Amino acid sequence: MPTYITHSREETVALGKRAAAVLPAGSLICFTGGLGAGKTAFCEGLAQGLGCIDEASSPTFAIVNYYRGPRPLAHFDLYRISTEEDLNAAGFYDYLDQGVTVAAEWSENCAELLAKENPIYIHIEWVDENTRKISVMGATF
DSSP, X not given: OOEEEESSHHHHHHHHHHHHTTOOTTOXXXXXXXXXXXXXXXXXXXXXXXXXXXXXXXXXXXXXXEEOSSSOEEEEEOTTOOSHHHHHHTTHHHHHHXXXXXXXXXXXXGHHHHHTTOOEEEEEEEOSSSOEEEEEESOOO
């Protein structure tokens, strides 16, 4: 399992951008990691790398943020989602069916359901104020 160490928010964003360059269209990326670990920063880089024209931000209150571009990104916060009905209501499967790249923060809340979609798993650990340990399963960037 590849592991990356970043030493700033900018480096975490840059790693997300690098990841976007190798992701097949319609990829599902399942994020885990504590509050403030850097999941949204990584997603900001994904959006930039996919060529999205919308600025990435945390989808905490919206459940999903959709970033338009040549390779769009649907950015989900699954903190309050735990059932297949909830995922359907949020349009989760619709985005996957359309070939949109989907990033799911707090994916552990729907782990069994998401495992069926052959996701890439990214776990981000807070090491210190600036340093993050980012472990990836299912891809190398």
